[in-house]
Amino acid sequence: MATWTTIEPPPPSRVVELDTIAAQAAAIDELIAIARHHIRVFDQDLSQTGWNTAARADRLAAFLREFRGRSLDIIVHDTRYLEAACPRMMSLLRNYGHAMTIYRTGAEARIATDPLMIVDGMHYLHRFHFEQPRAALGVSQPQQTQPLASRFEEIWVTGEPGVTGTVLGL
Template structure:
């Protein structure tokens, strides 16, 4: 395969946390510009692991226009339990946005991670371990990307790189 060749699309079902974390790592690794994440709290997703922090740091360092948008129902968990992600937020404040869901967006119950417009990890319901991962598959990613945009419209900034007011 040449450097500019498009990777073959792949799609598979996942049934556990370890498989999901490996799939999330693959989705993040496939990103070229933008990562979008929707979750309740980010717990059990590996976002405080040293390897995930290194992977995200490499993503930000490789391009000044790289962005990470996170929409959470409960961002307090991230503040308490994900110091590595908060360190990245302080190091790359113009690249990371962390928002809290509002209104109807609070009804969303299917966490996902999207890379650009081509790869997605999608858990069918936050209480069930079943998920899918579609890599280099815009057709599978587009509906979830549209869903993220709908959720993002109903969010407000929740976690910033500064501690103003303390």
């Protein structure tokens, strides 16, 4: 039984302008499919782009379980939507808490209004403002991804515990 894994070449380099929420949801699914190590997400609350769909949860679970060391880091301004209306995301957090973190932004980052998704430091989805549907998808764009990854880091370091996968009670 072979234990080797094949290393797939990176997808062709491209940048695409997106102008609908549906196109962004499809771009998120595309980025999850090409992710190999890390997925990092910043959003207002994950309510607009299909984060609680069964298909998305299945893709994320497959990503997290395929290889040890993979991670999904999410930071949002408001966790209420996740807690109240995202049972699939909460189930992922319970099952993959060792590889998944959900934070709430700290006060310093609450002014951020441009949702981001950074994958493996090479691919990105950048929505220019949460109130507008315009975004850019970059695939195999490490140089364009770097400033966005730095922006994500700036937001991430302000993070405070948001949602946990455990239920506490008496």
